[in-house]
Amino acid sequence: MTLILGLEGTAWNLSVALVDESDVLSEAVSTYQPKYGGIHPREAAQHHATEIKAVISRVFHKAQETNPEFSLGQIDGVAFSQGPGMGPCLRTVATAARALALALKRPLLGVNHCIAHIEVGRWQCKTNDPVVLYVSGANSQVLAYRAGHYRIFGETLDIGIGNALDKFARHLGLSHPGGPKIEALALQGTSYLELPYVVKGMDLSFSGLTTAAKETYDKMPGARADICYSFQETAFAMLTEVTERTMGHLGKDEVLLAGGVGANQRLQQMLQMMCEDRGGRFFVPAKKFLGDNGIMIAYLGLLMLTSGSITPIEQSQVRPNYRPDDVEVTWRE
Ligand code: ATP
Numbered sequence: 001m002t003l004i005l006g007l008e009g010t011a012w013n014l015s016v017a018l019v020d021e022s023d024v025l026s027e028a029v030s031t032y033q034p035k036y037g038g039i040h041p042r043e044a045a046q047h048h049a050t051e052i053k054a055v056i057s058r059v060f061h062k063a064q065e066t067n068p069e070f071s072l073g074q075i076d077g078v079a080f081s082q083g084p085g086m087g088p089c090l091r092t093v094a095t096a097a098r099a100l101a102l103a104l105k106r107p108l109l110g111v112n113h114c115i116a117h118i119e120v121g122r123w124q125c126k127t128n129d130p131v132v133l134y135v136s137g138a139n140s141q142v143l144a145y146r147a148g149h150y151r152i153f154g155e156t157l158d159i160g161i162g163n164a165l166d167k168f169a170r171h172l173g174l175s176h177p178g179g180p181k182i183e184a185l186a187l188q189g190t191s192y193l194e195l196p197y198v199v200k201g202m203d204l205s206f207s208g209l210t211t212a213a214k215e216t217y218d219k220m221p222g223a224r225a226d227i228c229y230s231f232q233e234t235a236f237a238m239l240t241e242v243t244e245r246t247m248g249h250l251g252k253d254e255v256l257l258a259g260g261v262g263a264n265q266r267l268q269q270m271l272q273m274m275c276e277d278r279g280g281r282f283f284v285p286a287k288k289f290l291g292d293n294g295i296m297i298a299y300l301g302l303l304m305l306t307s308g309s310i311t312p313i314e315q316s317q318v319r320p321n322y323r324p325d326d327v328e329v330t331w332r333e
């Protein structure tokens with residue numbers, strides 16, 4: 001058995017977990033709540049710096065509760081989110097990871113956060129070679145594995161779908177994160193209002209849609225639920241279209257949904273229907289594996305360690321713009 005400690009802190013969620021090949025031993029989370037508006041990177045980093053010691057201690061205590069034999073010496077490696085993400089947050093968590101790796105005399109594993117979202121989904125859903133729709137706050141990408149890399153087949157040209165939902169929600173006076181609140185309001189919507197549907201080749205754009213939704217709301221505040229409904233229908237149809245075209249191009253018949261926006265039931269339903277129509281299969285892991293979490297970081301760290309991809313300290317600087325297609329995938333055939 002290989003046991004990995006994973007540290008996640010790319011944005012507002014600080015999350016630490018202990019994971020081995022078959023199970024999650026323990027996990028603990030502390031979430032930064034902005035007093036108003038969106039995430040302030042420096043405030044979030046300050047939150048992580050203040051909380052990290054307590055969160056790591058909680059993970060160790062919980063591991064001891066479930067398994068009295070547990071000791072720090074059993075940890076085989078320390079994984080952390082190297083990027084992409086907010087620089088100040090990444091640096092805080094990377095510093096803690098380096099210190100732990102040195103203290104425990106164990107290898108350091110610098111993890112790409114996007115690939116971690118994908119691999120935890122493959123692990124949980126047991127899907128081998130899916131087209132992945134990765135939708136979170138900052139990211140919206142359609143990826144698939146090919147010849148040693150996760151290739152990006154389509155992505156947003158401006159903001160991620162999660163940020164689009166969060167921005168629109170803020171305009172409605174709703175607190176962060178806005179995605180779940182828009183989802184709840186959308187359920188009360190009954191009529192579809194035309195909003196910009198922007199797919200360019202295989203890429204997507206959400207900023208025009210967000211602006212149009214805000215303007216529609218300013219003109220018709222009473223139509224709040226209908227606008228939320230129309231926003232979701234438009235954006236999710238765009239994402240489903242690009243996912244389906246990727247399946248067609250590559251001849252793949254499985255889809256895996258990853259990232260925080262993946263919790264949305266309507267998005268899940270659209271992808272499920274699209275897959276059924278094509279005779280394919282749709283996979284989505286349990287909600288706790290969709291949003292940012294330390295489990296996915298520990299799990300990808302485990303795959304990296306067992307396939308020989310360790311990160312020397314001198315190459316462990318954070319990478320705020322780390323692209324998933326930059327990662328050499330050493331753990332797949
Ligand atoms: P990344 O660095 O991968 O972009 P992230 O920091 O955005 O990650 P995630 O937890 O992956 O974090 O995703 C958070 C996003 O998911 C937020 O924008 C939030 O509004 C959105 N979200 C969460 N639940 C739902 C939902 N039910 N419907 C729509 N969006 C949701």
Ligand code: FE2
Nearest residue numbers: 136260291292
């Ligand atoms: Fe994420």
